[in-house]
Amino acid sequence: MPDAENAFKVRLSIRTALGDKAYAWDTNEEYLFKAMVAFSMRKVPNRETTEISHVLLCNVTQRVSFWFVVTDPSKNHTLPAVEIQSAIRMNRNRINSAFFLNDQTLEFLKIPSTLAPPTDPTMPIWMIIFSVIFCIVIVAVMLLIFSGIRQRRRKSKGPSEVDDTEDKCENMITIENGIPCDPLDTKGGHINDVFMTEDERLTPL
Amino acid sequence: MAWAGGAEPHGDGRGDKRPAWDNKGQYLLSCLGFAVGLGNIWRFPYLCQTHGGGAFLIPYLIALVLEGIPVFYIELAIGQCLRRGSIGVWTAVSPYLGLGCLTVSFLVSLYYNTVLSWVLWYLLNSFQDPLPWSSCPLDINRTGAFEAECQASSTVSYFWYRQTLNITADISDNGSIQWRLLACLAASWAVVYLCVIRGIETTGKAIYFTALFPYLVLTIFLIRGLTLPGAVRGLIYLFTPNPGRGVQTLRNPRVWLDAATQIFFSLSLAFGGHIAFASYNPPRNNCEKDAVTVALVNSLTSLYASIAVFSVLGFKAANDHGNLLRLLNAFDLPDQSISRDDYAAVLAHLNATQPESVARLPLEVCQLEDFLDKSASGTGLAFVVFTEAVLHMPGAPGWAVLFFGMLFTLGLSSMFGNLEGIITPLLDLGVLRRSVPKEVLTGLVCLLCFLSATCFALQSGSYWLQVFDSYAAPLNLIIFAFFEVVGIAYVYGMPRFSDDIACMTGRRPGLYWRVTWKVVSPLLLLTIFVAYIAVLAWTPLSYRAWDPQYVGPLGATGSHFGPALAFPWCHTWQDGCPKLQEGGAS
Numbered sequence: 001m002p003d004a005e006n007a008f009k010v011r012l013s014i015r016t017a018l019g020d021k022a023y024a025w026d027t028n029e030e031y032l033f034k035a036m037v038a039f040s041m042r043k044v045p046n047r048e049t050t051e052i053s054h055v056l057l058c059n060v061t062q063r064v065s066f067w068f069v070v071t072d073p074s075k076n077h078t079l080p081a082v083e084i085q086s087a088i089r090m091n092r093n094r095i096n097s098a099f100f101l102n103d104q105t106l107e108f109l110k111i112p113s114t115l116a117p118p119t120d121p122t123m124p125i126w127m128i129i130f131s132v133i134f135c136i137v138i139v140a141v142m143l144l145i146f147s148g149i150r151q152r153r154r155k156s157k158g159p160s161e162v163d164d165t166e167d168k169c170e171n172m173i174t175i176e177n178g179i180p181c182d183p184l185d186t187k188g189g190h191i192n193d194v195f196m197t198e199d200e201r202l203t204p205l
Numbered sequence: 206m207a208w209a210g211g212a213e214p215h216g217d218g219r220g221d222k223r224p225a226w227d228n229k230g231q232y233l234l235s236c237l238g239f240a241v242g243l244g245n246i247w248r249f250p251y252l253c254q255t256h257g258g259g260a261f262l263i264p265y266l267i268a269l270v271l272e273g274i275p276v277f278y279i280e281l282a283i284g285q286c287l288r289r290g291s292i293g294v295w296t297a298v299s300p301y302l303g304l305g306c307l308t309v310s311f312l313v314s315l316y317y318n319t320v321l322s323w324v325l326w327y328l329l330n331s332f333q334d335p336l337p338w339s340s341c342p343l344d345i346n347r348t349g350a351f352e353a354e355c356q357a358s359s360t361v362s363y364f365w366y367r368q369t370l371n372i373t374a375d376i377s378d379n380g381s382i383q384w385r386l387l388a389c390l391a392a393s394w395a396v397v398y399l400c401v402i403r404g405i406e407t408t409g410k411a412i413y414f415t416a417l418f419p420y421l422v423l424t425i426f427l428i429r430g431l432t433l434p435g436a437v438r439g440l441i442y443l444f445t446p447n448p449g450r451g452v453q454t455l456r457n458p459r460v461w462l463d464a465a466t467q468i469f470f471s472l473s474l475a476f477g478g479h480i481a482f483a484s485y486n487p488p489r490n491n492c493e494k495d496a497v498t499v500a501l502v503n504s505l506t507s508l509y510a511s512i513a514v515f516s517v518l519g520f521k522a523a524n525d526h527g528n529l530l531r532l533l534n535a536f537d538l539p540d541q542s543i544s545r546d547d548y549a550a551v552l553a554h555l556n557a558t559q560p561e562s563v564a565r566l567p568l569e570v571c572q573l574e575d576f577l578d579k580s581a582s583g584t585g586l587a588f589v590v591f592t593e594a595v596l597h598m599p600g601a602p603g604w605a606v607l608f609f610g611m612l613f614t615l616g617l618s619s620m621f622g623n624l625e626g627i628i629t630p631l632l633d634l635g636v637l638r639r640s641v642p643k644e645v646l647t648g649l650v651c652l653l654c655f656l657s658a659t660c661f662a663l664q665s666g667s668y669w670l671q672v673f674d675s676y677a678a679p680l681n682l683i684i685f686a687f688f689e690v691v692g693i694a695y696v697y698g699m700p701r702f703s704d705d706i707a708c709m710t711g712r713r714p715g716l717y718w719r720v721t722w723k724v725v726s727p728l729l730l731l732t733i734f735v736a737y738i739a740v741l742a743w744t745p746l747s748y749r750a751w752d753p754q755y756v757g758p759l760g761a762t763g764s765h766f767g768p769a770l771a772f773p774w775c776h777t778w779q780d781g782c783p784k785l786q787e788g789g790a791s
Contacts (some may be wrong), residue, residue: 012540056735063537063540065537144407
């Protein structure tokens with residue numbers, strides 16, 4: 001029966017799909033499969049009388065893979081491949097969900113799955129996010145520029161600040177005779193005792 | 206000791222107080238952010254693996270100690286001491302050295318931000334499930350088949366080369382402007398402008414996020430990567446030396462050249478950015494400690510990133526089980542019965558029992574080397590290899606957002622350094638009147654850069670970028686760094702420099718510094734320069750092109766020596782303006 005004219009090979013990857021929750025493939029599961037195929041065929045006009053017994057499976061391997069055909073009520077010949085193909089494609093979703101699998105893990109070789117129609121959103125997502133980011137950036141830039149202008153206006157109106165003398169390495173410390181000149185200019189000045197007046201030496205009465 | 210001359214050290218050219226960092230942390234993070242860039246993620250891991258992992262670290266560390274840290278220290282010290290940008294600082298050596306640094310910073314900003322705009326494009330596209338690079342788009346006629354070009358290569362390559370770049374087959378074929386890339390370019394320049402608008406006042410705030418976020422994401426990726434299956438394989442692959450080479454890697458001069466150039470570009474030396482950052486420091490600051498700290502953290506980051514990257518790459522390799530499926534299907538073996546480790550044994554067994562069936566199977570030779578050969582460095586790593594790896598991780602859009610967000614912030618912090626290397630010297634020169642606010646200058650610079658960079662949004666833009674990246678910047682930077690070190694050690698004078706350092710840090714530079722500055726670093730830089738020229742002369746100048754039929758290198762002559770040639774020229778002819786020899790394929 002393998003490679004017969006109207007036979008299809010099916011391949012399941014249960015462990016890939018379900019991991020630990022994988023069920024074992026036994027005759028009951030095969031019965032369910034036959035039932036799903038029969039159900040799909042019954043939906044085709046002219047084939048409403050398909051029974052479970054008309055679906056034949058063979059060559060079940062450990063993979064899990066097997067071949068199946070659908071015979072007609074007289075069990076003399078098999079139904080044409082085209083009909084089975086279209087029937088399975090119509091009900092692919094129901095068959096997949098009966099086994100908790102999807103198009104990749106429940107493969108019908110030679111039956112291509114119908115692809116979802118390409119979704120062309122009116123506005124691609126990236127454009128939305130781009131506009132959001134761009135607007136935020138522009139607003140922030142404007143805010144910074146305006147706050148800068150305001151700061152400058154306030155500074156020009158306010159009193160001019162004194163330039164603080166920073167602690168610079170390169171500060172010119174003019175040195176004369178080994179004494180730093182700075183203290184003579186900026187500090188409050190030392191009073192030279194020699195030139196104290198007579199009055200200050202004598203305590204007042 | 207009285208100050209004996211040189212440029213006037215007080216304030217800046219505009220007459221008001223020079224801006225300063227809010228705290229030391231901002232300064233360190235800025236230098237670190239500038240040094241740590243995209244190269245740490247996608248250049249170092251590739252080099253590390255190509256030259257046999259553990260063995261590569263030895264020349265890398267030697268180069269760091271003999272070349273990287275000394276030149277870095279010079280830059281920070283001279284910037285902090287003279288408190289000017291690159292042009293002001295090098296007036297004592299040569300006025301055109303600073304101008305050269307500025308020009309290189311400008312050119313690098315152009316193409317660096319273009320790469321950032323690509324990252325931004327991917328980031329914007331990551332906010333959807335399923336990710337757009339996970340599947341091929343349908344044929345134009347929607348007949349049910351996928352696009353031919355996509356099927357011939359892979360979904361990720363197709364998304365990168367066709368849907369993002371829309372690349373042409375040749376550099377001479379310019380194609381049209383890609384308006385999506387142009388919009389992303391405008392957005393990234395807007396973001397850069399937002400952060401640089403008031404100089405270090407604004408970058409100092411932004412740097413907290415842009416410098417620290419990548420470390421957070423790297424840690425997340427590291428933890429996630431190490432828990433993924435196959436990660437350990439990637440790490441073992443990274444650190445084991447190439448089979449049969451072992452210690453011999455050290456005898457290969459190519460390894461030393463790669464290590465020296467990698468440390469040089471990784472620290473972003475000779476751009477003028479570090480000089481600019483240091484010029485905003487208070488004069489009494491221990492720049493020696495800063496230099497050593499930042500350089501070491503930069504190298505550690507490279508190592509950290511390579512572990513994260515390779516654990517994900519190892520996972521990607523382990524995930525590629527096309528061969529396993531073929532074996533299972535052909536011989537109807539139970540689902541998932543062959544694990545990756547059993548593959549070799551099972552294949553041998555089957556080959557022995559049923560050789561004809563095995564021979565008929567289209568089994569690929571799957572090795573980790575294959576991905577890495579398919580350009581797992583540079584843009585190839587980020588946009589092709591890593592994006593594919595992310596597809597297989599559960600919660601792919603989240604990981605993609607994190608990854609591209611990290612790349613964007615990494616690049617952004619480096620851009621700050623590049624732009625400060627341009628803006629600070631211009632401010633010091635006083636190109637605009639004092640009444641004109643700083644925001645105008647930064648705006649003009651960003652606008653000029655954006656307009657100049659629009660050529661990269663052409664269809665052949667990626668090729669131009671490759672040419673720029675390979676030939677325009679590296680040679681010039683090495684020359685500038687050489688002249689920086691020689692200028693300080695011999696023209697400015699070591700005694701004078703030692704005095705300045707003593708004033709700033711509190712003690713004179715030790716023997717190690719003086720020896721490296723006077724002898725070792727200049728020699729090393731000269732050697733690298735000569736070796737680079739030799740390599741350039743030996744191999745035909747080329748760039749990797751995307752041929753819709755086949756990917757292969759095509760020959761081209763590109764521009765290089767642009768700003769550097771101008772420098773000695775101007776010196777001889779006393780010309781005012783350096784003429785840039787910008788050029789395309791000739």
